[in-house]
Amino acid sequence: MIRIGDGRKSDSWAEINVVVDIFRSTTTIPMILFRGAKYILPFRDVRKAIEFKRRNPGTILVGEKYGIKPPYFDYDNSPAEIAEADLSGKVVAFTSTNGTYVLSRIRSGRIIFSSYVNLSATVAMIRSQRDVLILPSNRPIGKAPEDILFANLLKLMAEGHEVDVSEYTRKTEEINRNIIAGVGERDLEFCLRVDHTNIVPEYIDGRIVQSPDSVALTDA
Template sequence: MRKVEVCFSPELIHLFDLEDKIVVVVDIFRATSTMVAALANGIESILSFADLEACRLMKEKGFLIGGERNGLTAPGFEMGNSPVAYLSGEYSGRKLAMTTTNGTQAIEKSKGAFEILIGAFPNLQATVSYIQDQNKDVLIHCAGWKGHFNLEDSLYAGALVKSLESTHESSEDGAMAMSLLFEKVGHNLKGFLSQASHAKRLQNHGIEEDIDFCLTLDLYEIVVKLDERGFLVKV
């Protein structure tokens, strides 16, 4: 069987070998959920930036620009980091440049992998099926919160590990632990994750609708990956 492991923070990614692995980057609240929502609802492609200013400059090249820091829309940006902002299809056909507090940093630190996928609950099963067709070891890279462990990304990791168990075995304790946690609480994602620190931060901003979307399973049958040009695209 192939192996699956979990990196709980970008601060730990240097401890893992990325070569010849599929890396699944996950930032449930909200970057990777927003990316999946945007591409499923008409955004042509997404260019991910770790740096705020570099992303802001893409407006001059005709990109829609989305910027978030500390849960809020960054000054000078058209969009923040809300998945529900894309559900109407209003931005269909546009290219999006995006930078966030945690998720786009994790994408940048995942470069060097065989392939980078974007993980979110709304396209979980599609991602599982795609991975199982590739016959590669998998590393789940949790964006966390400013270098720290968080519950929502780690629980998604557990869902992915559990869903891959017919083809991939846990190669370390973190993957095993998160699989067991998802098995125990996965039937009540919203109830369990309402206790998570970042969920509470977002609730303080009044965006419960975003949280509901981010914790909805299998809305879309799309896979999101980084292509050879550096754009996130749906396949």
């Protein structure tokens, strides 16, 4: 069974929990791994991420807080920026307003991250699973319609329904135009890019890595 919850309010979990934050965390996270990062360490607190880099100077800092790149960070929470970065073999410390908050709330089950950039790979990974919870990250002040829209798309596709993905990306673009602080054009283009990668990130033992299941899909 595939359910849709609320990343900020749900208090029961599934065997596989899918975090969705289209603008921009769950678009950026697959891109970080796609660009060669060894793994990602998620932080809710900016200061703790900076302190980690002080102790581990080779760390790359990526993220934002309330839409703004923090001081000392190497990259914004920007899939467009990350697409041009060489992260080969690097450890990335990552923080964001919504995605890492939702991650911190989940208490059981596997945790994976999905967006348009890894849509088909996510569908392939969850469609045969018996217990899946899709978690739109939403926002501190309320719902995020782009996350809810994608969650419904992911559910329909995983259940085997035929859908017009371009209609969902078109609606997502419209949503961005109506957000007071929407994402910029370069990031929007990446947030709407379908199946850019087969990588499905998974949170395992405190690190976000390429899911072993998505490795199998990529090799197939």
